Amino acid sequence: MSFRRVAGGAANLNNAHKRTKPQDGAGPNQETAMNASTATARHADQDTEADARRASPLPIRKLAVHLENGFGRHWHSGKAFHTQFFNALSMSFPVGEQFFIDSVRNAMPLLPQGPEHAALREELHEQMRGFVGQEATHRHIHGLYNAQLEKQGLVNRWQHWARDRIALLQKKAPHPLHALAATCAYEHFTALLADGTLRHGRWLEGAEPEMQLLWRWHAAEETEHRSVAFALYQAAGGDYRWRVRWFLLVCLNFARDSMRQTVLNLHHDGTLWRPSTWLQALDLFWGRDGLVWRTLPALLRYLRRDFHPDHETQSPGAAELAQDWLAAHAGRFRVVR
Structure with missing residues (x-):
């Protein structure tokens, strides 16, 4: 599966939207959703509305981390x-986080507009504002982080690959639900x-303490807003088949790009051909608590029709872990909104 193949299919679907587009003056909420054969009125189901109304606003924090001092x-x-x-x-984060922000913002007008959905719209709008604030903070912090990497002689190619794909998506699949489906997968x-x-x-x-702080703070906030894009996608009438198609493409691109950039970093670091480097790779991915086998089962649960980010059942729960960490490190950040 290639990006161009999926985007090409999305382009055909967008052409279908144009053929059925209302007369001038009709708003975007009057258009059909992603797939004409499966489109329904853009009403959130009861679970989505209940989840949104129970959710609390997402705080925006300023992290006290001093990246200007550099790191090892x-x-x-x-x-x-x-x-x-x-x-x-x-x-990957500065370009990626901006894409997520834009995707969520652009999908907000697709929410159902009836007065019976006013509470849902209000709650999702508040969640969107928190999501945007947190992601913008991550983008800024990782911009500072990446500036230090540049000083170390590393070359960021991933940002260019990401920009090129985003431009192609916007050209071939301009309907906002496509970008939002890709955002859900990355989230x-x-x-x-x-x-x-x-x-x-x-x-x-x-790891160095400051870097542990940065990565776990980012992790805690990603956990906090893990369901925002997904809830918006459901409420806006997102289609299961397109959710899965974009997920499979994102899996391919993420695996490929993360490895390509890592190998490029190792090349510039001068450690690419050391046997110890690749023994470390085996340990990171396949060792005790390795990334692959610790994440793969949950990754594949995304393919289920009844998947929801908030319905994962590990103990302790992800939200509980995040809140415990934030409470324990409250002195290292300041809530600004």
């Missing part, structure tokens, strides 16, 4: 692979990585 070239326990994998993830990835970062101490064991 192998800040993660002296291990080249671990360090450069996490560095690669950071390189599922980040939620799983966030949960693992908080749940499994070995993922950051031995």
Whole structure:
């Protein structure tokens, strides 16, 4: 499956939208949803409305971390692979977070407009504002982080790959629900990585304290807003088949891009061909509490029709882990809204 193939199918679907588009003057909420054969009125189901009304606003925090002082070239326990994998993830965030922000904002007008849905719209709007604030803060912090990586001689290619794909998506699949479906998929990835970062101490064991703080703060906030894009997608009439199609494409692109950028980082770091580097890779992905086998079952649950980010059943729950961490480190950040 390629991006162009999925985007091409989406383009055909968007052409169908144009053929059925209302007369000039009709708003976007009067158009059909993503797939004409499965489109329904854009009404959230009862679970979505109940979840939105129970949700609390998302606080926006200013983290007290001093990236201007720099950090070690192998800040993660002296291990080249671990360090450069996490560095690669950071390189994707500024462009990625902005895409998520834009996707959520652009989908808000698709919410059902009847007076009976006023409470749902209000709650999702508040959640959207918190989501945007948190993601904007992450984008800023990782911009500072990436500036230090540039000083270390690393080259960020992932940001260019991401921009090119976003431009292609906007050209071939301009309907806002396509970008939102891709955002839901990426948010599922980040939620799983966030949960693992908080749940499994070995993922950051031995890392410099400031870097542990940064990554776990980011993880806690990703956990807090893990269901915002998904709830909006459901409420706006998002289609299951397109949710899965974009998820499969995101899986492919994320796996490929994260490895390409990690390998590029290792090349510039001068550690690409050391046997110890690849032993570290095996440990990170397949060792005790390895990323692959700790995240794969939950990753694949996204394919279920009844999947919802808030219905994951680990103990303690992801939200509980995040709130416990935030409470324990409240002195390292300031709530600004």
